[in-house]
Amino acid sequence: MFYREAGDFSTTYPQDSQTFPIKFDRYRYYFVLAFAFLVIPFIINDYWANAILLPFLIYTIAAIGLNILTGYCGQVSLGTGGFMAVGAYACYKLMTAFPEVNIFIHVILAGGVTALVGVLFGLPSLRIKGFYLAVATLAAQFFLVWLFNRVPWFYNYSASGQINAPERTVFGVLVTGPSAPAWATYLFCLVFVTICAILARNLTRGTIGRSWMAIRDMDIAAEIIGVNPLSAKLSAFAISSFFVGISGALFFAIYLGAVEVGEVFNIQKSFLVLFMIIIGGLGSIFGSFAGAAFLVVLPVFLKVVGVDLLGWPTDIVAHFQFIIIGALIIMFLILEPHGLAQLWRLTKEKLRLWPFPH
């Protein structure tokens, strides 16, 4: 009824392997894209940008990155916060060292720097897996935060130990700093999210994605079929860190503007992104969007309902938030380990047949 694939035939292999093989899906995707690019910038205000849209977009990139590593390649990582910090500090150093270069390029280069660091910390994955790898990446998290705290070169010897994003423009429009207009910061992040999502999707449906998934599902069989475990795992770490680095750079330069590394990119950030992909769906690009949206909107939603509508004290609502997120994670792990993405898939299956399921 709502969702038709009847009469929708693929006659070539490229048609069949495209991201949205069903016409209805494809048009909805174009619609969402057009809405995000052409409508939202005109109706956006500071509150929506800072409370919901910017964190949603930026966390989505981080979630896509972690999903490539954990969801597709099966390598658990707890170092996301640390890698985001690498992106942020790389972006800061580049911005201050080369002020004449466009910030767009700085953000991409920051991703590249993070990819290198990611490969370095991914090396243990060749020997260890599962829990032990998680602990090894945890070491990356603590080491990187410590490094950025302790070596003054990283924060340009500023007295506070913070890094502050200098004002930068794209096409003459300010995108960083407190006076940047909401629509400009939003569009800047949206461009990155769109590009990252398309790249990630292309990688995961192709050869490299299949070798990641092969490593995830059964590493011995993967090796016997011709997957080089070294290059598969390290490329997953590199590309994952590239995305995470970009999100860290955007988080610092566009969203926060000023960063104290121990507060912003601590272990909680790593867990937050991990929860996003667990709730959203491991091994799914859509799941990265869904998980990020869910965990960004939920606190805002609870605050609006609890504090503004019901008039409860803020601290109680804040504690409720912990309880609810904790309960949700347990629920998802038990009931639907593939997260919101799987629920969405099931809903589509149902809608396909509704209202005559037989």
Place this chain on the structure above:
Amino acid sequence: MLDSTEGYTTADGRKIGGVVMEMKNITLRFGGVVAIKDISFDILEGEIRAIIGPNGAGKSSMLNVISGFYVPQEGEVWFRGAPRPQMKPFEVARQGIARTFQNIALFEGMSVLDNVMTGRLTHMKSGLLAQSVWRGKAEAEETANREVAERIIDFLEIQAIRKTPVARLPYGLKKRVELARALAAEPKLLLLDEPMAGMNVEEKEDMSRFILDVNDEFGTTIALIEHDMGVVMDLSDRVVVMDYGKKIGDGTPDEVRNNQDVIDAYLGVSHD
């Protein structure tokens, strides 16, 4: 009839060519346990070669030596006329050796099609950047390899389940998908580790037919381990028999069947 360097013609008229793989005095030890003891045999181009033996004879170890999982302490593996240096399993795969496993080793989270496409990995060359934009060379390569994969899917009659996640399939189909994945690599040598384990008679007949068809249609050289004697005797051109890590027989099914050592190994021998 069995001049192994020259090849021979089988009873049903297939030409068997030169040596594809030759095991020379292989000895494999795990600590004090000798799994394979000084075994030599060859596999000729285009033939179906069976390795049989009672439980614990070292058959699977032998297959693992061929596919590069185990490194023998002594002896050499010759592949296509040259001694093979010590290499990792994925390098062996790239030389053109594919295999299936005794207990299915499919990628459970992926669809049948993706599993078969993974078998094409050794033929895919496009770089990371090309893949990430999915234009030009990467897409053309994907399509070309998809065509090969679809041919195999067609051949093994699993078209209907190509988009199904492997985890949802019954056992017999999983075995067939695993064969499809190995075949997709277009191997020069295909190793099958108990392709018929745990199947009923009908499924065994299907699988036997597929193995013969593969050999016939693609001319693939096949080495297989199997416990069902009826199947082995019907399918294979030549049989190696192992017992306690030693080779006790080698020859056509008829020769092996009448070999006294083989009969002793399988039926037992009284020691009085």
